[in-house]
Amino acid sequence: MSDIVIGLGDQNLVADLTGILQEIDDVSIKAVAGSTQELVDLSRRMRPDIVIIYQEIGPEPVTEIIRDITAQRPDVAVLEVSDTRTPATVVKAMEAGARGVIAYPFSFPDVSSRLELAQEWVSHIRKFQTGEDTGGRQRGTVLTVVGAKGGVGTTTVATHLAQDQVLKHSQAKVCLVDVDVEKGDVGAVLDVRQSVSIADVAKVAEDLGTQTVLDAVILHETGIHVLLAPVDVREADFVTPEALQAIVEILRREFDVVILDAGGHVSPSQAACVEVADEVLVVTTSDVMSVRAMRRRMMAWTALAVGDEADMRVLINKVDKSSIFPAASVPKLTTARVLETRIPLSSRLLETAQNERDPRAITEVAWWRLFTELRREVGLERTTVRPAAVERKRGSRRERRGRDKSAARSESGERTSRREAGGIALENSVMIPFVLLLAAICWQIAVTGMTFIWAGHATTAAARSYAVSGQTGQARSAAVDSVPGPFSSGLSVSTSGPEQIAVTMRIPLGFGGAFGLPTSLTTTRTVVNEP
CATH class of the missing domain: 3.40.50.300 (P-loop containing nucleotide triphosphate hydrolases)
Structure with missing residues (x-):
């Protein structure tokens, strides 16, 4: 992955260039500078691999800025953006220390090829520094x-x-x-x-x-x-x-x-x-x-x-x-x-x-x-300890850190997935009985409410029949006929004097006894004697 700092004063150029760079693999835009002073400061602090600078960014001449950046960081590749890429423009940029010139308007093949050459140059120069400057030893x-x-x-x-x-x-x-x-x-x-x-x-x-x-x-x-x-x-x-x-x-x-x-x-x-x-x-x-x-x-x-x-x-x-x-x-x-x-x-x-x-x-x-x-x-x-005479090769610091981070994130992701899977399984095993219990209670309450409604209808029918016939058996038959089949099973009628009649109805399809809820309901009505 190559880190890039861009120095373009024109926002249109920035938008065009970043759009192309985002389509190129192994490239990361670290910052965008709007002036030469800001570009030099970002290059010093962020230590990028590649710096792309526009020839008209200002206020200082672009050749001086290229010399300053390459003097501070000999291993950074500077690419100049030019409106007119002529042999004279290329020679002038290379003499200042640039590694190439990108033509504007931008084209994907041109930008990608220049970046590829710059990346290869940075890789070679850093390997050279790591090997020859340290006597073939690995950097610490x-x-x-x-x-x-x-x-x-x-x-x-x-x-x-x-x-x-x-x-x-x-x-x-x-x-x-x-x-x-x-x-x-x-x-x-x-x-x-x-x-x-x-x-x-x-x-x-x-x-x-x-x-x-x-x-x-x-x-x-x-x-x-x-x-x-x-x-x-x-x-x-x-x-x-x-x-x-x-x-x-x-x-x-x-x-x-x-x-x-x-x-x-x-x-x-x-x-x-x-x-x-x-x-x-x-x-x-x-x-x-x-x-x-x-x-x-x-x-x-x-x-x-x-x-x-x-x-x-x-x-x-x-x-x-x-x-x-x-x-x-x-x-x-x-x-x-x-x-x-x-x-x-x-x-x-x-x-x-x-x-x-x-x-x-x-x-x-x-x-x-x-x-x-x-x-x-x-x-x-x-x-490990550095060998005294054997040259050792190493990847760049960013590549090593990238591998470590990827491995750490992968390991962390696997541990998290296992923890989450175990947590979900445990939660499900605990929650299922509670869900079933809640559903049973809700069912029992619903059935009890329906029983109460039909018991009221049955009691009214029984009171009317009893007022005409004066017979408890006929009152029960009238009550049974006024309710659906499941509610008629176990229905009983009783009288309390000549003016009160009561209907007791069992709550069907219920198990209220297990939760302390009633298993039957009794409703009463006043008997109005017919003249």
Whole structure:
């Protein structure tokens, strides 16, 4: 899938081009810019694969913008849109750094062919960078660990993930970077005193080299390489998003796993960590304030186009079964993937590691088994040690993430389908008796009402006959003849003096006795004697 940023000032051109791009597979339009300044900013922040720019977008000349974009991102393919595609126009665009020229008015064959060539070029250049620039070694995985808010255990999770990676893969090079530049605690957790920090490296970001970054990295006795936050909070301003991106890019080439502890406080450096990461792990606790802060933070990242909530993973930390807010409620409140692994509330267990300032002080097998499972869920278990002399091939980061997301969604969908199917079957088995009981009660009430109506007719007929004949038998015959067959069975007539007659009628086709309802009805009428 190739991400595209479009720079077209004319809305008609935008509509025509997007209509064609939507018909092309493996293409995703990330943003549309209306000016050259906006286009340069989007290209820097969103890191697209292809940039399409109109020659008349303005206000700056299009050739200068192409040079700026390709200078910042040598691996991006720029395609220029021209009203007149002549040999001179093509040569001028290629000299500026473009990979091709698309003619306007647009045609599907022209646009698709130019995009295909641009995609092939991007694929080749990135394979070249991955292989030759790193000596044939695989680029490392970058995991950003972010807290929903302060106090949810972000640093503990990041540190113990790094420690478990080293324990399970002793030959792997793991770097833990404290990017919580204002309140970083990695140095305190690992008892590290440093002379340089990430701020010192960021100060020379414009002329940054690999050795400069590695000189600031400390190899801790646990086997974790550490790049710490500055001690002086005033130096936090040096860690800009641009500097952080350059530092992480170098660390990615030198280490198998790079874990960024981005802290639990909103900052530009935290947003940059989310943007450059292969995977983003958001740590939260199952309480209203933390979940609310997590949702607001994810919405802000989506609005800033540095991350998508659906692509993130959520870890529920400090799970307490006695909590009023259950951990099972968190997946219902976010579109991110909530991990099945959950870290229980373990204050006493962590106390030893905190006092000794060494994660290895925790000897509980179950604790490290949790973090091994956590590494598997976030994708770190796929990371292996880089060979020294054998060149290794890897797919692009987006392809790998796409496969992981598809597998996760498929697995999640299957689990959801199974849960829903089981829930429906259980509900049906419980509801059927209630439905049958309700239907029986309704039937009994309906039959009782009909019996009451016909009993009134029968009593009237019996009173009239009795007034003429004075015979109870003839009154019963008159009552039987006035009602339908099912209601006449068991009908009886009785008198109470010469002026009252009563008809008792059994309720047919009923089972009122089982529900405490009557099984027969008796109605009375006054006998009017005929003169």
